[in-house]
Amino acid sequence: MSDAQPHLYLVDGSSYIFRAYHRLPPLTNRHGMNTGAVYGYTAMLWKLADGLSKADGPTHMAVILDKGSSSFRNAMYDQYKAHRPPAPEDLKPQLPLIRVATRAFSIPCIEEEGLEADDIIACYTAAARQAGWKVTIVSSDKDLMQLIEDDGSVDMLDTMNDRRIDRDYVVEKFGVPPQQLGDVLALMGDSVDNVPGVPGIGPKTASQLIQEHGSLEAVLAAAPEIKKPKLRENLIAHADNARLSRELVRLVCEMNLPEPLEALALQNIPEAPLREFLEEQGWKSLLNRMVGQGARPSNGERPPAPVREAGPGAPEAISVDRSTYATISDAATLGQWIAEARAQGRVAIDLQGDGGHGLAEGLAGVSLAIGPGKAAYVPLGHGTPDLLNEGPAQLGLKEGLGLLRPLLEDESVLKLGHNLKDQLKLLAEQGIVVSPVEDVMLASFALDGGRYGHALDELVKRHFEHECLPLKAVCGTGQKAIRFGDAPIAAATEYAAENADMVWRLWQRLEHRLAAEHATRVYRLVDLPLVPVVGAMERDGVKVDRAYLAELSGTFAAETASLEERIFAAAGGPFTIGSPQQLGQVLYDRLGLKGGRKGKSGNYSTDQAELERLEADGVEVARLVLDWRLLTKLRQTYTDALQAQIDPKSGRVHTRYALAAAQTGRLSSTDPNLQNIPIRTELGAKIRNAFIAEEGFSLLSADYGQIELRLAAHIADVPQLKEAFAKGEDIHTMTAMELFGDAGKDSRGKAKTINFAILYGISSWGLAGRLGISRDEGKAMIDRYFERFPGIKDYISTTLEKVRERGYSETLFGRKTHFPNIRSSIMSLRQGAERAAINAPIQGTSADIIKRAMVRMPGALADAGLSDARMLLQVHDELVFEVPQGREEQAAEVIRDVMANAAAPVVTLDVPLSVEVGWGANWGVAH
DNA sequence: TCGATCCCGTA
């Protein structure tokens, strides 16, 4: 190591320990004390000290801690950090251990009464800079980011997420450089430290304002001219709070250094005290690392890094010149391209529709790519046929598709596409069955699910840092939008050919990862084969009784009108009932009702729970509004909207299923969403009766009973649950008996709530809210549940451990869902990710199973001589079919069989899957 | 015309 510039590492010990406590799994030392956080802390110090001889590693190091509970900021503002919950019980005894651990490393530990760690860090940073040293602050606290210097002389290291935080990071995250960060933080406030900020201003607005005006004072000065009324008022009314907040977030250095800089030199660490500490704690793995290494755990030997998969990797820079794309308007040229595609054995294709959603309205053209940058557009339906003008030179639809058909159907030529479902649907209408195919959207979904969206332009941006020509640049937007087929051919070529080009390049990049990252099974055996199946469901659509819906609409409307009158009478005048803002004002300001709860936008909450609370207090208008909401919701969202969605050509409703939208692997349904048709309320359930079978057919509904609980029983290996399912017992009753020793209505209801809470990633707070009990009672109930069903507890901890280590969860079939926030330093994000990570394997396995059933269904029906039976809808655990009358029993047998055995042979479940089947003239009676 | 927010329907 040369005598280069000294480099001081300042470790923000207090904040580290809190974060470590929340994110690391609990760990018990040999005295039965939880030491997870201290262990994490020790491992971190180890790693840092290990950098002594490394480039950019520390030459000097100190740990800075908070001391005492109040600082000069409390004198400034007595509410500062007032709402901080006390440290969790099992963290408290760990706090003094930090000092012990730090001493064991012979690293100085600095704390000062009345000063927060942040201020001490600011002081040392200033002193070290003055001495010409480099400083790295080991923390992820945003307040400390104010200290970062543009020239790199001060940066931060977030060891939790293993990343350097520098000026660019701050600019990216907050929109301003570190020098202006304090102003942004002052505006946005901090609910954890109870820094007030300005109401209604969050990170986004704060950053925008400071960027615009340069400083907090400038923002406050300009406040009267700000256009947005709410923002203006808040800025003026809370200017003092903003200034106070500015002082609260300011880091101050008003102390003499308790230890001189030179005293912080990092030495080789003496072995004895460290060994003693590790032995005391019983941390064998760290002890073993010391063996033969001397005390300093360096000498090049690092513990093996956790196994991480490749991931999307760094973006690959590409150069794209859209002007080189070809437009093909004659048969000879197209023939040459087709020949070259044949020679390559693969071709990327993209179809351009004519308007409306997806490709429903017909074909404007086809683009092809036969290599990176080698792409062309074949217009087929541009311009409107016109007796006087010929329109643009192009191959006609018939001729063009005639030439392309042999290529598209050639089994020896691989067709690459993005979201091929919609394109294959359209070609199928022309009688062209494309095979074989690969879909980059689905490949990306299988590889990078949960990481980001899988739209083509987003994938291109992520993988190539390239911006695709947006469709609106070609077709415009809104009312003035034109059909793709009416766009100028030159622009259409740039857009369409680029898409095919990008598909080609993406497949090159994704293909090899499928096998390497074990995503092949989900991609090839589940999602890809589902494409034509779902395409057929969309094409077939479901018949809807328009007259019946219209009648319901009428009834609902009349009912709504009378409710409206009564609401206005009770409210003392008309207002927009549908506006939560106005409703809140009427209830709490005009009528003066008590107990209004305001959300962060400053409006009163008027959601169902609040209105029900008012209703219980005898407020009649609350009941009326609830009824009004139910009726308007049903009318607007269902009876009216559904009528509008009936395709005039088929008289049926053709929903569209998104295959790569839901993180867990579920399908989603849009335009209209047929996966949220009402059923729970009596009134809502009437809407299901509008879904009817074609003349001579019945609607048949088959749904899995409690599939997610069954999967939880299997995955978490809970003997009692598995046994109950095997015997066909009522699962919630069984749970109630286990938990409470009785299965009265009340107990069973509670048990049911807990069972669901488990699936959703339980928290004592959430359960308490749901059951209307205290948090402690909720906690006790969860503890009891874990005690009775230890498998569930193990499942949760091992799942989280795995996700933290690898970054993703997996279903029984190997579908991965990534959780980028699982190690976030922002608690709410992290906890959200944890709940989702607990739920994803269960919800995702259920999605895999029903998808496998769907893939097998058409063949199974055909084999049974039921090719007239059609699968129409999927609602997560339910499939809806149209079956010829008189064949219902037989179809039910086949369907039940396919669904119940859909996990096999890949996965053998310890619990049976039950399938309930019903049928009738409409969905309401079938379900 | 667009995005954010609130509210609410399903599994």
Add this chain to the structure above:
DNA sequence: GTACGGGATCGAG
């Protein structure tokens, strides 16, 4: 507490 999509309102452009 999980996973979605969509309607209305509101405020901005």
